[in-house]
Amino acid sequence: MAVNYSAKEEADGHPSGGVGVPGGGGGAVKTRKPDNTAFKQQRLPAWQPILTAGTVLPAFFIIGLIFIPIGIGIFVTSNNIREYEIDYTGTEPSSPCNKCLNVSWDSTPPCTCTINFTLEHSFESNVFMYYGLSNFYQNHRRYVKSRDDSQLNGDNSSLLNPSKECEPYRTNEDKPIAPCGAIANSMFNDTLELYRIDNDTRTPITLIKKGIAWWTDKNVKFRNPTGDGNNLTALFQGTTKPVNWPKPVYMLDSEPDNNGFINEDFIVWMRTAALPTFRKLYRLIERKNNLQPTLQAGKYSLDIAYNYPVHSFDGRKRMILSTISWMGGKNPFLGIAYITVGSICFFLGVVLLIIHHKYGNRNTSADIPN
Secondary structure, three states: OOOOOOHHHHHOOOOOOEOOOOOOOOEOOOOOOOOOOOOOOOOOOOOOOOOOHHHHHHHHHHHHHHHHHHHHHHHHHHHOOOEEEEEOOOOOOOOOOHHHOOOOOOOOOOEEEEEEEEEOOOEOOOEEEEEEEEOOOOOOHHHHHOOOHHHHOOOHHHHHOOOHHHOOOOEEOOEEEOOOOHHHHOOOOOEEEEEEEEOOEEEEOOOEOOOOOOHHHHHHHOOOOOOOOOOHHHHOOOOEOOOOOOOOHHHOOOOHHHOHHHOHHHHHHHOOOOOOOEEEEEEEEOOOOOOOOOEOOEEEEEEEEEOOOOHHHOOEEEEEEEOOEOOEOOOHHHHHHHHHHHHHHHHHHHHHHHHHHHHOOOOOOOOOOO
């Protein structure tokens, strides 16, 4: 007598011709049972810690005793970093840059202003000059996507046919924009020059414009179009400059190894910031003499070619001079975080120790009367 299987039983893994079934083909019976292995049968060895006062209390104290000194060291190191900041937005009527507050992208000639300041303390090691912007949201989704990485990497076809992600800064007057996109179009273009004032004599401070971009960006991600590298004008023929730029990309610098898409000021700007208040590296001031500080205490002046408008979106602009340490720039948050976590752990350890000492030896078993 033949045995019939339903469609559901077949779907569950019981074929109509299995072992032990009259008329079957002699094959093994399919089953949903997991393989008989330690992993699939959950027989692997496991360790489950038993949290007792003898294990928890030492952990709290050890974490506290380790984190607090580390936090103090990081905090002291951060505070030893010299930093000087100048806000040159010009919103205050008394500011020398107030006359440039309503400057536009195409102002000709550019508005210039000079701010005098005094360094109370010398800057001993190499000094990094940053420009800072506030209320500028480089993390907006459409802004971040508005670029063509293939074009920036030197692809000739993308140069003349940019990605649609660059809209509305993809073409201008029926010519492709190079570099396209909102990020490139809004590139920071103020010019900052630093002078030391000594007996009413202004001595320019040498500002190094190379070495400010990441090595991977400079040598991997950004490339000029392929062809005659000595003739960037010919390489970018058929393209036009971004709408807000005063000059095309092949005129950003006079040095061939810092021009076009590999211009380091441009590369630094294209690495978007995560927060609306940020700073980007602008120039380097190298220490020339180990016997003298890089920037001596005294009077200085900052000459600014004010080209970048920020007043329309209530933004602010800053110039920052800063040294660095083994942990980078000035950042007290990390040290405060270590001290806070270590203090909390040490405090909890003390509280739990008092509770354990007061209540841990009590007999919790109920008295059973005879």
